[in-house]
Amino acid sequence: MFDAAESPTESAPSPLLCAGGSQPATSHRLESLLSGLPLQRRRLRSRQYVFHAGQPRQHLYLVHAGFFKTCLGSEDGRERITGFRMRGDLLGIDSLDLASHSCDAVALDFGEVWEIPVAQLQNGLPGFQECLTAALANEIRRDWSWMLALATLNAEQRVVTFLLDFAVQMERLGFSPRCLLLRMSRADLANFLSLQLETVARVLSRLQGRGLIDVARREIRIEDRAGMLALLSGLH
Amino acid sequence: MFDAAESPTESAPSPLLCAGGSQPATSHRLESLLSGLPLQRRRLRSRQYVFHAGQPRQHLYLVHAGFFKTCLGSEDGRERITGFRMRGDLLGIDSLDLASHSCDAVALDFGEVWEIPVAQLQNGLPGFQECLTAALANEIRRDWSWMLALATLNAEQRVVTFLLDFAVQMERLGFSPRCLLLRMSRADLANFLSLQLETVARVLSRLQGRGLIDVARREIRIEDRAGMLALLSGLH
DNA sequence: CGATAACTTGAAGTTCGTCAATATCCGTGG
């Protein structure tokens, strides 16, 4: 059943956008690993916190439905969204070795998470530890890829990269990759992309003006994926 | 000896600069865990690669001496330094679940790394898996903290943050926290801080002009730590 | 249906990047 536990099969993933990323294998495996267990489920409404930074860390959470964001704050009030999380993603892995959470996790709409009793499963459930390790390493690679993007791309390219990446993830979840419904506000999106919300709005308008996308508030239709990819290659 | 294996003791760490960070406990524990084992050691000279992105991942590496950088590249030639690594840091954890490395690891000067046969130790060495998990989670928190810094601080504040953070790390390694010897070029530093090397040079000169630091090429003496911290608080 | 939040758009301002010239260091070889 899990004889492949020790044999990683994929080569290093290219940063973002690579359709067949390494995320699916892992997260699907985790979901199926856990699906039999009687896990506590928590439903949340928009803006509800799964946990706050500083709260004692009891368990991990697996996102089963809905969209979430994780946010890091500093003493002097600066804030940054560290990622948008969706079905199959884990909330709380960043503080797996700590007594309390190091970030906030907030629902962006209605959602459901499964409480995972880590300590028990690490010993009792074969393959679970491997999943955890994979999820952690995956998060690191994902963070690094975004750091690279933020460091080297201009505002337009960042937005395009985000949209195309989001499309890939939506497709992975079984939705259309052309018709995106952003769950986050412009402010959240801007924060994640290290831009001002006005800049994001302007870029979206500009992309629409060129016929690359169709924007209606938080609904975004991708009209010309090739054209968007061209923007990333620098061939304006 | 290691009865504390299952009890995380620290609360969530504040981003950067917090002197008593969570890194030391972990890395020291890993070093002592491994110190008895007959590990393969590799000495490297400046600019030598520990591994390249894409190479098959055989083992992990523990930095025992010297300084290293890890770099992520993209197909179109963009590059970003994901971190500077020193004694006690692990090289290669980011691809723990993959068959090949996802980044480069390069020596910045003479150095030594220990080859860690992960698969064997994960089963055979009690406490090792916990160390790995802690190192992974630690890397995520560190990455997030830098993302926050890069997203919210201006050029001057970024450089100051880096210097103060570097000082803390040097002190942890037993060196003076006032007298820093940067092992990386201005270009590397700029890359890591998402700035241009000219900007870094200018900022360093400006800080020196105000008497906050003393710059001599790669030797930097911290003259007024309080003044530097004030810059971060926004009270110019 | 009104009020508040979310978003869009414009104009002015600032920081940082770009280009270019110069200076300094360091290793190599004469």
Place this chain on the structure above:
DNA sequence: CCACGGATATTGACGAACTTCAAGTTATCG
């Protein structure tokens, strides 16, 4: 040991991209 050349670092002037401030529009929720 010194001289030379390439790498590394500093400094200046200019311009561009993004931010800031402000006003106006459109949704959303009580």
